[in-house]
Amino acid sequence: MTEASDGKRGLGERPQLAVKASKVDSWFAQEVLPLEPALLKFMRRGWRNESDIRDLCQDVYVEVYETAQREIPLSAKAFTFAVARNVLVDRIRREQIVSIEAVADPEVLGISVDEPGPDRTAIARQDLRRLQAALERLPESWRKAVIMRKVEGLSPREIAIRMGVAERTAFLHLASGLAMLADLFQDDLPNAGSKS
Amino acid sequence: MSEIHADVRTLDVEASAWVIRTDLPEWSEADQAEFENWLNKSARNRVAFLRAHDVWERANRLPALAKPNRGESVRAGWKRLLPFIAGGAALMFAVFASVAGYLYLAQPREAVYVTATGGRETVPLGDGSQIELNTGTVLRVGETGTRRIVKLDKGEAYFSIKHDARRPFQVFAADHVVTDLGTKFEIRSDGASLKVTLLEGRASLETTSAWSKSPPMLLAPGDIAIASPRGISLTKVAAKNLTNELSWRQGTLVFENTTVADAAAELNRYNSRKLIVADEAVGRMKIDASVPTDGVDVFARVAREVIGLHVETHDSEVIISR
Secondary structure, three states, X not given: OOOOOOOOOOOOOOOOOOOOOOHHHHHHHHHHXXXXXXXXXXXXXXXXXXXXXXXXHHHHHHHHHHHHHHOOOOOHHXXXXXXXHHHXXXXXXXXXXXXXXXXXXXXXXXXXXXOOOOOXXXXXXXXXXXXXXXXXXXXXXXXXXXXXHHOOOOOHHHHHHHHOOOHHHHHHHHHHHHHHHHHHHHOOOOOOXXXX | OOOOOOOOOHHHHHHHHHHHHHOOOOOOHHHHHHHHHHHHHOXXXXXXXXXXXXHHHHHHHHHHHHOOOOOOOHHHHHHHHHHHHHHHHHHHHHHOOOOOOOOOOOOOOEEEEEOOOOOOEEEEOOOOOEEEEOOOOEEEEEEOOOOEEEEEEEEEEEXXXXXXXXXXXXXXXXXXXXXXXXXXXXXXXXXXXXXXXXXXXXXXXXXOOOOOOOOOEXXXXXXXXXXXXXXXXXXXXXXXXXXXXXXXXXXXXXXXXXXXXXHHHHHHOOOOOEEEEOOHHHHHOEEEEEEEOOOHHHHHHHHHHOOOOEEEEXXXXXXXXX
């Protein structure tokens, strides 16, 4: 137990990773995770079964991360989509399904591999809107819990009292809320991956 | 951990749970060791953690969204978010007709199943038993070596249980516990009181409250027990009516000699668009009807065209009067 922490962080202060973020971790968060909307789009064009899509993306992430631990690739985008293509082709071979679309080049799908990103403030503004949209789509109790934690800085115990549920339930609302928030944040962008 | 009933994946919830925990004051060195162990177990875990952590960190900017002026307090900012919370709720019902979260956390192991308004979910348990969740239900499934334990926090569920004398199946709800003795039964709870309907076999019902010393009540098929802090009352019902009670499992509500007010209240459990009976005399009218659980419109049409009532249709409600 750390005595210094009081549970409520200052608003401007960013939470620290409990384990010090490695160079690969930061690279992954900054360069690879933002590709997820485009990655989902790519996978959906090649793979019809929606329930496999997140698993396929996860496979891509794992391979990208493991490669980066040896050496960080020069272009995150080019490398990630090269891996995505391999994962997709592997999967199609395994299922013995013939698909022409599946091996389509990302360029063909309007996902430019080396386009310069939009400027940073525009991204930041857009991110916040995306986050808000994702938050609005969470089930009510999950959303309330997330907002109480993030906006009001309440602990799970305080959230539990406010919502009239067990502390454990409040914690579960938070955890499932965050998991779904990540999915919604990364997904369902009409212009995912294409230049705005 | 075989079945995943979810729009969210088990690993993502697990990773999210770690993100939330690392952010809490009670984080201990033991937690840290356990966490690092989990994190280093596979790149899969690590990547899931980074992904959840990224969004959690972005959410730090939510207060900024709610607070245009620097001078304003966080509380005021929170108030600004309120209409957006309320607005989101309506949207949520449209998007998630049935959200079931299957959650897995370190210790003790417990799975949580949640259905939204209008949702329905079947949960097969590993031992051949099965639970069907009705609309607006929160249910937790856990087990120990000697007992199978379910907690019904709110809502309604139908239990079809494979009896195992060595590992009794128990449902906890509203300060009471139902113990299966080879059974099919249904439990509905609003958190304060509960209703147990026994279809097959036997079960016992007793209070878990420290104040009461009443002995366990043994339930037989056809028994409907209503338990509240004041005590337990028992009714016997014809088998045919029990089928009606359970028609929600087929997505239908069957009303026989039911008042319009009761029928509307029942339909409202399943729909975010509410039926409002604006006239007491209309509310007391008795009807026979079979309506789909999402059949607010069907009900309104019957009220207008068959019974000849006045029906006003709005986005969030349907008002019935004379």
